Amino acid sequence: MSPRNLRGERNRKKINTETRLDRTRSGTRQERSSFLILCEGKTERDYFIGMRSRRGPQIDVDMPEVDHLSIVREARTRKSDEYSAVWCVLDTELDQSLADDLAREATRAPVELCLSTPCFEVWLIMHHVDCTRPFQSAEEAKKKLKSLIPSWSEGTTRFSDFSHGLEDACHRARKIDPTGREVSKNPSTNAWRLVIELKAGLD
Known part of the structure; x- marks a missing residue:
C-alpha cells in the first residue's frame, strides 16, 4: 500500500x-434518569436544585405560582417519556381534606406526591434532629428550623446546610411513616421516597 x-x-x-x-x-x-419536580415554594425549589450533580440524574425543578391542586394538574400536562418520574412537592398545612384532594388528583394524573405535614421544613429539621413533637402551624415548624440554622430563610435555602444529614433525615422520616402514605401524621413527610429515587438515579 x-x-x-x-x-x-x-x-x-x-x-x-x-x-x-x-x-x-x-x-x-x-x-440518564430524568425527573421533573414541581414545587409549592422557594424552599423546596432551592433544596432540590441543590441536589443536582454532574454524575447524578437530570433534575428539572419548577415553581408554578398556582394553588396546590393546580400544581398537580399542571404536572399531569407536563408528564412525558422525557421523565423517569414527575413529582409534586407540597405542604398539607394540617388540612386533611386538602391532603385527600391532592391524593385523588395525583391518582388521576398519575403523578407522585411528596407531602409534608404541616410543611416541607419538617423534612429539613429531620436532617439535624429528631422531629416527633406535633406542630400547631407551619410557622412554628419554620421557627424551629431557624433555631437550628440561624442563617436559614425561605428565600435562602442551601442544600449544603442539609446534605450531611440526608441519611439521618430518611431514617427519621421512615421511622414516623414507614410506608410514606400516612401523610396526615403531625409531623410527617414522605420526602424520603423522592430522595431515594433521586439517589437511585446515581447508579
Missing part, C-alpha cells in the same frame, strides 16, 4: 472510531 493510501486508511479508521465514541456518549446521556 502506498504512503498516500496508508494515510487515507488511517484517517478512515479515526473517523469510524470517533463516530462509535460519539454514539456511545449519546447513548449514555439518553439512559
Whole structure:
C-alpha cells in the first residue's frame, strides 16, 4: 500500500472510531434518569436544585405560582417519556381534606406526591434532629428550623446546610411513616421516597 493510501486508511479508521465514541456518549446521556419536580415554594425549589450533580440524574425543578391542586394538574400536562418520574412537592398545612384532594388528583394524573405535614421544613429539621413533637402551624415548624440554622430563610435555602444529614433525615422520616402514605401524621413527610429515587438515579 502506498504512503498516500496508508494515510487515507488511517484517517478512515479515526473517523469510524470517533463516530462509535460519539454514539456511545449519546447513548449514555439518553439512559440518564430524568425527573421533573414541581414545587409549592422557594424552599423546596432551592433544596432540590441543590441536589443536582454532574454524575447524578437530570433534575428539572419548577415553581408554578398556582394553588396546590393546580400544581398537580399542571404536572399531569407536563408528564412525558422525557421523565423517569414527575413529582409534586407540597405542604398539607394540617388540612386533611386538602391532603385527600391532592391524593385523588395525583391518582388521576398519575403523578407522585411528596407531602409534608404541616410543611416541607419538617423534612429539613429531620436532617439535624429528631422531629416527633406535633406542630400547631407551619410557622412554628419554620421557627424551629431557624433555631437550628440561624442563617436559614425561605428565600435562602442551601442544600449544603442539609446534605450531611440526608441519611439521618430518611431514617427519621421512615421511622414516623414507614410506608410514606400516612401523610396526615403531625409531623410527617414522605420526602424520603423522592430522595431515594433521586439517589437511585446515581447508579
